[in-house]
Amino acid sequence: MRCATVWYGREREERAVSQVPEVDGLRLRAAREYAGFSLTRMAQATNYSKSYLGLVETGVNPVTLEVVAAYERALGIGMYRPDINHPRLKKIEGPEHLQRIREAVEAGDPDIFAQGPTSSSIDAAVAPVVGPGAIGNFRRWAVSGKTSTLRANAVSILGFLPGRENADIVVRVLETDATVRRLCLASEVSRLTQCGWDVALAVADDPTTAPEPRRLAAKLAKEAVDPKDTESRWCAGYLLQRLAPVLGSGS
Template structure:
């Protein structure tokens, strides 16, 4: 079974979209081989956060990791989201927790997004970049000033779909945050 087949199997089991667009971040981490996927999964279970601290993780990594963590791994993600050494680690942990079921995971995601401004900015930019496929610097600018988004109606349409996604707490929170701040430029259509 090749990597794509493995990830597709995880997608079927979890409902997480492996074919979901990725961000345009220059350091995006992707699955390189079946062995790399196995290494990532073993690292998660053992508490090794290195892969999640190196750069943003791709949707395929998130889809492959989210449906399989044991209770130790979930504990690692919760700890990394709150007190990980780097903002990249914290943001990646929030992203994974966003896909996991349960109120405790959702509460951690919301708490971090409400209190950690650096992680919030990274998560917002990731959402914008993923939905619009814009350059990373543009996505960061929109995270800083959502009212200044290029093509705000197009982005708002995509965010509205994310705001009701029952399988991704992070996407729902970020979509609501961005839509609220974009309302001043969206206003009623003429």
């Protein structure tokens, strides 16, 4: 009976984990670093050892329901920052892929950031591990990248990085580069509402066309005070200001 109970519990645990989208080590690491938790602090908060959590985050140890629940208790149930709803969304395929991306951008190769829109998990995972050389490259790409996709992705990375210079570049690009601004606004709408990309672009062009303006405004209000993401703060403020006529009319 004991063996049957253990087996059933493990089966239930694996099934429960599979129901949470994209719960893997990289997602947990991105959530932790986005919240500003070091691995040591996370170990203290979850009562797991630092070495064990490190192995989970790098994919050596499996992600169990208990570990996911521990991260949720420490970081909040909203730790799964949703990705944009885009047909060409780029994602990290594993720790080795993340390492290749990091090495590429350090060497001046934009790699995945020039190939299509990047996910929030990529931005949150890459930003904390890049060095000064890569940060300089992202600053350059944000301003003068060859494509609007590269410029917008670079803005997203800089938005996660601390420092006045990074924040100033994000704001300057969003204020002066209309194409990048449209992509970033649409990404914010898509991420928050999970609407189709065509709808997100339409809302970016005219926020008053949002299908559920009050619901969007409520989500934007939280993003507008997020201290961890300059891009989201700017986009949220921009969209809220232009949603005001609809909200004021009682629609």
